[in-house]
Amino acid sequence: MDIKGQFWNDDDSEGDNESEEFLYGVQGSCAADLYRHPQLDADIEAVKEIYSENSVSIREYGTIDDVDIDLHINISFLDEEVSTAWKVLRTEPIVLRLRFSLSQYLDGPEPSIEVFQPSNKEGFGLELRVGRLMNRSISCTMKNPKVEVFGYPPSPQVSGHCKNIPTLEYGFLVQIMKYAEQRIPTLNEYCVVCDEQHVFQNGSMLKPAVCTRELCVFSFYTLGVMSGAAEEVATGAEVVDLLVAMCRAALESPRKSIIFEPYPSVVDPTDPKTLAFNPKKKNYERLQKALDSVMSIREMTQGSYLEIKKQMDKLDPLAHPLLQWIISSNRSHIVKLPLSRLKFMHTSHQFLLLSSPPAKEARFRTAKKLYGSTFAFHGSHIENWHSILRNGLVNASYTKLQLHGAAYGKGIYLSPISSISFGYSGMGKGQHRMPSKDELVQRYNRMNTIPQTRSIQSRFLQSRNLNCIALCEVITSKDLQKHGNIWVCPVSDHVCTRFFFVYEDGQVGDANINTQDPKIQKEIMRVIGTQVYTN
Secondary structure, eight states: OOHHHHHOOGGGGGSOOSSSEEEOSSOHHHHHHSOOOHHHHHHHHHHHHHTOGGGEEEEEOSSSSEEEEEEEEOOTTSOHHHHHHHTOOTTSOEEEEEEEETTTGGGSSOOEEEEEOTTOTTTOOOHHHHHHHHHHHHHTTSSSOOHHHHOOOOOOOOTTOTTOOOOSTTOHHHHHHHHHHHHGGGGGGBBTTTOOBOOOBTBOOSSOBOOSOHHHHHHHHHHTGGGGHHHHHHHOHHHHHHHHHHHHHHHTSTTHHHHSOSOOOEEETTEEEEEEEBTTBOOHHHHHHHHHTSOOHHHHTTSOHHHHHHHHHHHOTTHHHHHHHHHHTOOSEEEEOOSOOOGGGOOSOEEEEEOOOHHHHHHHHHHHHHHOEEEEEEEOOHHHHHHHHHHOSOOOTTSTTOOSOOTTOSSEEEBSBHHHHHHHHTOOTTOOOOOOHHHHHHHHHHHHHSOOOSOTTOOGGGOSOOEEEEEEEEEOSTTSEEETTEEEEOOGGGEEEEEEEEESTTOOOOTTOBTTSHHHHHHHHHHHHTSSOOO
């Protein structure tokens, strides 16, 4: 009998209930006849006492020995941009639903776990991650835990670490609540499959992601987590197209062995036990063939997602898996800006770009309160953005990633003047000469005089000559070194990307923009005020 299907109604849990117990389809006398483990009631009372009456609710099934315990985890501490990127509602608690044996509780089998938000079931994006989070705590508490299933034998943890198992002093349910509160803010720092910490060049990124370990890639693929790419192709066509264009630019670069990082980890659809694309055995030629088969997103939007997948599978069986990887491996939050855009940038291709994880954003805001902040451009060739969106904006000075030299010292190079950053954005693929401001002005003027024959719906894959620059917020502390209009910030935590602009067919925007102009600053703050980023 499908108890859940017949008797379950999530809306019932939201109403006013005079009783703390909910009985579905049975008489109360039947439930009263069932033995209740005494520790269960004690643990529930502990949650109510330490948190609140509304932090826990239970549902009994009456004639069967099951009980569902709903723990309501408050996530209002998450920043708005983080919750948006993670697809959760920060104004609504996350519900951790644990199904135990009513009579055996912790002495019985491991509980099943369901993670959701009642009003956000369709878009909820943390089910797998939080499920893994709960497994660690449960495996260390249940009697005779199945280590081979959960993978975490009880072991002492470093004090203060987010994985430190809270004490059982107040019972198992409080332990779960406290552990969830520790782990949720750091989900982006750990692999969503193995729960081991990522090792990124510049710290963790905003979005949770899978690591490159082969077992994790196989599990990720097998679990179907990548199916979320279907929604992205339908609703974020221009963003997906941009990600594909960045990937192509990096792959076609003479510097691909250095900048095409990360290299895809893609399971072979014809043999799920092997990797078709393996970072340990790089095959750029085969990768290029698959990428060439990824049609433009404009063409994709003309049919259903399943039809798109069929067409891609006909072209190349590795094309669609590669597209899935391109989408899912992006660890930054990038969304197309609506009509409220920065008009002075003179491009319709404007995006909100947030890549800083919660911890870095918190450090940034602390520094901002102390020293203040301002805005500046960062220009880099499109071939570099494949890596930047996945590894962060890094200090490349004196490393193999450095391309232009470090005349003003080590750090992230920025400029308040658009012409300087536009110059850097055009340097790549063997082009190492910085165009003059006059040349940029001529290109900008030509852009505004040539008739626009291309459809407004044109996408980035139709142009192989894209220019990209980012508008960043930078802390104005003494660490920021200003050499005229070239600024160098040696502290990576003091630079956060905010907006991203793309120009087609070698075009550039207005070369005379100065972010220190009060009118420009006012316009930036106006657009920021309409987006998810808040001060």
